Structures are given as structure tokens and as C-alpha cells.
Amino acid sequence: MAVPGVGLLTRLHLCAQRRTRVQRPILRLLSCPGTVAEDLRRNEQPSGSVETGFEDKTPRKRFSEMQNERREQAQRTVLIRCPEKISENKFLKYLSQHGPINNHFFYESFGLYAVVEFCRKESVGSLQNGTRTPSMAMETAIPFRSRFLSLKLKNQTSEQSCIQSSDQLPPSNRKLVELLCYAESIDDQLNTLLKEFQLTEENTKLRYLTCSLIEDIAAAYFPDCVVRPFGSSVNTFGKLGCDLDMFLDLDETRNLSTHKTSGNFLTEFQVKNVPSERIATQKILSVIGECLDHFGPGCVGVQKILNARCPLVRFSHQASGFQCDLTTNNRIALTSSELLYIYGTLDSRVRALVFGIRCWARAHSLTSSIPGAWITNFSLTMMVIFFLQRRSPPILPTLDSLKTLADAEDKCIIEGNNCTFVRDLNRIKPSGNTETLELLLKEFFEYFGNFAFNKNSINIRQGREQNKPDSSPLYIQNPFETSLNISKNVSQSQLQKFVDLAQESAWILQQKDTDRLSVSSHQPWGLAAILLPSVPNRRSVTNKKRKRSANESIKNLLESLKSNRTANFTETNEKRTISTQT
Numbered sequence: 001m002a003v004p005g006v007g008l009l010t011r012l013h014l015c016a017q018r019r020t021r022v023q024r025p026i027l028r029l030l031s032c033p034g035t036v037a038e039d040l041r042r043n044e045q046p047s048g049s050v051e052t053g054f055e056d057k058t059p060r061k062r063f064s065e066m067q068n069e070r071r072e073q074a075q076r077t078v079l080i081r082c083p084e085k086i087s088e089n090k091f092l093k094y095l096s097q098h099g100p101i102n103n104h105f106f107y108e109s110f111g112l113y114a115v116v117e118f119c120r121k122e123s124v125g126s127l128q129n130g131t132r133t134p135s136m137a138m139e140t141a142i143p144f145r146s147r148f149l150s151l152k153l154k155n156q157t158s159e160q161s162c163i164q165s166s167d168q169l170p171p172s173n174r175k176l177v178e179l180l181c182y183a184e185s186i187d188d189q190l191n192t193l194l195k196e197f198q199l200t201e202e203n204t205k206l207r208y209l210t211c212s213l214i215e216d217i218a219a220a221y222f223p224d225c226v227v228r229p230f231g232s233s234v235n236t237f238g239k240l241g242c243d244l245d246m247f248l249d250l251d252e253t254r255n256l257s258t259h260k261t262s263g264n265f266l267t268e269f270q271v272k273n274v275p276s277e278r279i280a281t282q283k284i285l286s287v288i289g290e291c292l293d294h295f296g297p298g299c300v301g302v303q304k305i306l307n308a309r310c311p312l313v314r315f316s317h318q319a320s321g322f323q324c325d326l327t328t329n330n331r332i333a334l335t336s337s338e339l340l341y342i343y344g345t346l347d348s349r350v351r352a353l354v355f356g357i358r359c360w361a362r363a364h365s366l367t368s369s370i371p372g373a374w375i376t377n378f379s380l381t382m383m384v385i386f387f388l389q390r391r392s393p394p395i396l397p398t399l400d401s402l403k404t405l406a407d408a409e410d411k412c413i414i415e416g417n418n419c420t421f422v423r424d425l426n427r428i429k430p431s432g433n434t435e436t437l438e439l440l441l442k443e444f445f446e447y448f449g450n451f452a453f454n455k456n457s458i459n460i461r462q463g464r465e466q467n468k469p470d471s472s473p474l475y476i477q478n479p480f481e482t483s484l485n486i487s488k489n490v491s492q493s494q495l496q497k498f499v500d501l502a503q504e505s506a507w508i509l510q511q512k513d514t515d516r517l518s519v520s521s522h523q524p525w526g527l528a529a530i531l532l533p534s535v536p537n538r539r540s541v542t543n544k545k546r547k548r549s550a551n552e553s554i555k556n557l558l559e560s561l562k563s564n565r566t567a568n569f570t571e572t573n574e575k576r577t578i579s580t581q582t
């Protein structure tokens with residue numbers, strides 16, 4: 001999770017306005033035509049924009065294409081700490097001495113920062129060549145050449161600031177509830193929530209840039225390494241403020257030695273050997289952690305968590321405000337991100353529903369940034385995907401059916417696990433299901449409020465309930481390591497809390513009349529009502545109402561029994577059955 005109080009949380013509409021007013025004319029002057037980034041600007045929209053309708057006909061990029069494109073952009077980009085007051089025109093003029101600029105934006109995170117993407121990589125080198133190491137009066141600076149720079153004013157004359165930059169915080173809960181109250185329908189509410197919380201284009205760029213900066217540091221030891229973002233930063237389900245999961249990929253280094261050469265000989269690198277893959281991972285992360293701690297500009301609070309099931313280095317990247325988790329030897333997680341990317345891109349309802357459920361769970365403390373017995377966002381996403389696979393007709397295909405669509409290129413085995421599935425989104429047929437988000441939200445709560453968690457497991461590979469293989473309260477099969485449960489950590493009491501809240505929310509959403517009254521009086525209704533903390537009063541009202549309706553059913557049953565006594569025997573039996581069902 002992000003460092004508290006550090007905001008990169010761009011609001012889409014604010015940004016759009018600002019960019020139109022300030023950046024567009026400058027972009028026209030300084031950008032070079034025909035580049036990937038110019039293409040992107042043409043289609044500029046957040047990493048997962050809100051579409052209306054269920055089917056988007058534009059060809060969709062493969063996960064690997066998207067990752068490569070953004071990584072290449074990030075390599076041409078620098079991060080600059082700016083003086084408080086700065087003229088945007090002068091700033092761009094100064095930097096464009098090193099080459100044309102393709103794209104830039106400013107943000108605030110305990111100071112003003114600029115992200116500047118050049119058209120050409122050489123411009124970065126040229127800028128670095130004209131950059132000096134600061135001389136400190138009291139302390140000693142360790143010289144370190146990176147793409148994270150500081151811009152100082154030569155003579156301390158104060159500049160007239162022409163930059164409109166906000167602190168880019170996400171809407172507060174109060175503001176969100178207010179926004180939701182003004183929406184016209186629950187569908188509208190879910191799409192509003194998605195728009196407010198999804199990662200913006202700028203935030204996504206900053207995530208790739210941060211990975212690229214860390215890659216430069218790791219490259220001191222492993223020159224061919226790649227640091228790839230995974231998890232919610234790239235799987236289309238990232239909420240502003242989510243952590244930045246990074247994967248240090250050393251496969252390029254390994255693959256270089258597989259290049260064939262002619263002749264009778266074969267050369268191999270001399271290497272050190274260790275007893276296991278895990279020890280290798282720990283050693284690699286240990287030195288990278290040290291390096292980040294001692295020399296990584298802006299990397300603070302470095303913790304080496306090497307004895308975890310999945311060893312990692314955790315740190316805060318101060319300038320971007322991201323809480324980062326760096327892992328290696330975690331390729332399956334990268335593949336899971338690719339699978340979620342496919343599910344999130346296939347149908348516009350998926351992300352809206354996942355964001356709604358994630359926000360709902362957070363609002364009720366069902367999820368937490370502290371590890372523990374809570375449900376994770378990853379598990380919640382799996383539950384939504386499973387629920388959408390269970391609709392009739394299904395909104396999402398099962399993982400097994402994605403496997404049947406795979407071609408030779410998609411074949412993928414990781415550590416003995418079959419991770420094959422179709423990577424080309426355009427080969428997956430869109431769903432014919434046209435259910436509204438409102439219906440799906442209600443039914444999600446109904447479905448999981450009544451799910452037989454005591455005996456069934458959730459399995460997105462087959463898209464059907466299965467017997468639980470063990471007694472964990474919540475069993476969600478890991479899609480790739482199929483003998484593992486991704487929600488093994490969840491306690492019975494946390495699961496029960498989830499079920500109670502799901503039932504309560506289903507009940508609240510069914511109160512159609514209350515909804516109508518609330519829309520006109522701007523009282524929290526629909527999604528806003530279920531995001532409010534579950535106050536004991538409301539719960540007891542819900543329980544009372546539930547009790548009342550149970551009492552009414554019993555009364556009806558007794559009355560029907562009484563009246564049936566007078567009827568003939570065969571009829572009684574039939575009616576009894578009917579009243580019991582009621």
C-alpha cells in the first residue's frame with residue numbers, strides 16, 4: 001500500500017482539464033510525430049478506461065505488448081524534482097536542449113515533481129552528461145548517476161509558477177458518497193467509482209518509470225535484468241494508492257547462454273553454485289536490498305523479508321509515493337497478472353464490479369494492508385471472476401476454455417505447472433450476456449451470502465463449485481498451482497463477517513422504495529448505502545426486518561395449516577409442502 005499521505009492519485013477529470021489547458025499546446029511544439037508515444041497520446045486514456053456497452057470492438061493489446069511498449073517509454077523518461085515555483089515553458093525549453101520531448105506531466109508528493117518522456121533515449125544520456133553531483137556542506141554525497149534528477153534555479157530569483165498541479169488525492173469517503181448519491185442508477189454509481197479510483201495514465205506511467213529506475217540499480221549486478229511490474233499495477237484492477245509489485249526477471253541473463261554458436265566448443269559462464277533456488281533468490285534479493293538502501297535515490301525504509309514463503313525486499317519510493325515489493329523467482333504471479341488482465345479487459349462490467357466489491361470490502365475492514373486472517377484483494381477478484389463465470393450465459397470464460405483457445409506460442413509451463421492459456425484477447429468471443437451491473441452487484445451478494453463455504457471451493461479453472469479438499473474456512477483454488485489455496489490465511493470469523501455483510505448488503509440493495517426516496521433527498525442509496533460502515537443500529541434494523549419476515553412466514557405457515565385442517569387429506573399434504581417452501 002502507498003505511504004500514508006503521499007498522493008499520486010490523479011483525478012481523471014481534473015487531469016483531463018489541466019492537460020487540455022496547459023500541456024496540449026506545448027506538446028504540439030515539442031513532440032516528434034510517428035512515435036509509439038504519439039500513438040498513445042492519440043488514444044490517451046487511463047490504463048483501464050471506462051467503456052460503455054459490453055463489447056469494445058477495438059483490437060486489444062496483448063499483455064506482453066503493453067508491458068514492452070510501456071517499458072520502452074519508461075527508458076526514455078526522467079523523473080525531476082522541481083523548485084516550488086517554476087515556469088512550465090522555461091522548464092520545457094531548458095530540457096528540450098537535449099532533444100524533443102514526447103510527453104510530460106507534473107505531480108505533487110511532498111514537493112513538485114515532473115515526469116518527462118523524451119522522444120529518444122540519447123536525450124536522457126545528454127541530460128545526464130550535463131548534470132552534476134551535488135556538493136554538500138556538512139555531509140558527503142555518494143556519487144550515483146541515475147534518471148532521478150533535481151532541478152535547481154541558478155540564481156535564487158523566484159519564478160512565476162504557471163503550473164497547475166494538485167496533490168492528486170483520491171476522493172475522500174465523504175466526497176465519494178456525495179458523488180455516488182448524485183448518480184442516476186447503480187450502474188452509474190459503479191462506473192463513477194471506477195472512474196474515480198482506477199489508475200490514471202500518469203499514475204501508470206509513473207509505476208513503469210519507478211520499475212525502470214529500480215532496474216537501473218539492479219543492472220549494476222545483473223546487466224540484462226528486467227524489473228517488471230505485476231499485480232494490481234498492471235492487471236487492470238489497480239486502485240489509486242495500491243502498492244507496486246515488482247518482479248526482478250533474470251531470465252534474459254540465463255537465456256543469453258542458450259544462444260547457439262558454431263564449432264566444436266561450447267562456452268559457459270563460470271558461476272557460483274548454491275544448494276537451492278530459494279537460497280539463490282535470497283542472496284540476489286539481499287544484495288539488491290543493500291544496494292537500494294545505500295545508493296537508491298529516494299528508496300527509504302528498505303526491509304529485506306527473505307524468510308517469507310515468497311522472499312521480497314520492501315521499500316518506499318519516496319518521490320513516487322509507492323510502497324514497493326520487489327521479488328524474484330515469482331514468475332507465476334506475473335502469469336496470474338496476465339490472466340487477470342485478460343479477464344479485466346474482456347468485458348467492461350468486470351472491472352466496475354471488482355472495484356465496487358474491493359471498495360465495499362475495504363469500507364467494512366474485510367481487507368487490510370496489514371497481513372493477517374483477512375480476505376485479500378486478489379481473492380476477492382477471483383470470487384468476482386468465478387461469479388461471472390457462473391452467470392447464464394457466462395460473462396467470463398473458464399480458464400480451461402482459455403486453455404483450449406491457446407496456440408503453440410501460448411504454451412507455458414512454469415515450475416511444472418501448466419500456465420497455458422490464450423494470450424490474444426481478440427480470439428476470445430465476447431459474452432452474449434447483457435445483465436446490468438445493478439443486477440450483478442445484488443446477485444453477487446446473494447450468491448456469496450448463501451454460498452456453501454463449509455463444503456465447496458471456488459475454482460476459476462473449471463468455473464464450478466467443487467468439494468473442498470481440506471477444512472480451510474475459505475478455499476479458492478490457485479489457478480496455476482492447483483493444489484494450493486490462495487485464501488488459506490482467511491479465518492472462520494473473517495469469512496463469517498464477509499457472509500453477514502454480503503447478506504446485509506443484498507438486503508439493502510433490494511430496498512427499491514428506499515432507493516427512490518433517497519435519490520430525491522440525496523441520502524446515501526444503492527452503492528453509497530452499502531459503502532457506509534455497518535452501524536449496529538442498521539444491522540439490528542436489518543436483523544429485525546429479517547426476523548419480522550421470518551415471523552411472518554411462520555404465521556402464514558400456521559394459518560395455512562389451520563385452514564388446511566378443514567380440507568381433505570390429499571390437499572393438505574400438497575398445501576403443506578407449498579407453505580413450507582414459502
Ligand code: GTP
Pocket residue numbers: 230231232233235238239242243245332333334336337376377378478485486487
Ligand atoms: P492490491 O491489494 O491492490 O495490491 O492487489 P494485488 O493483486 O496487487 O495483490 P498483492 O499485492 O497482494 O499481490 C500481487 C500479486 O501476487 C497478485 O496480483 C497475484 O498475482 C499474486 N498473489 C498474491 N497473493 C497470492 C496468493 O496467495 N497466491 C498466489 N499464487 N499468488 C498471489
Ligand code: MG
Pocket residue numbers: 231232233242243244245
Ligand atoms: Mg499489489
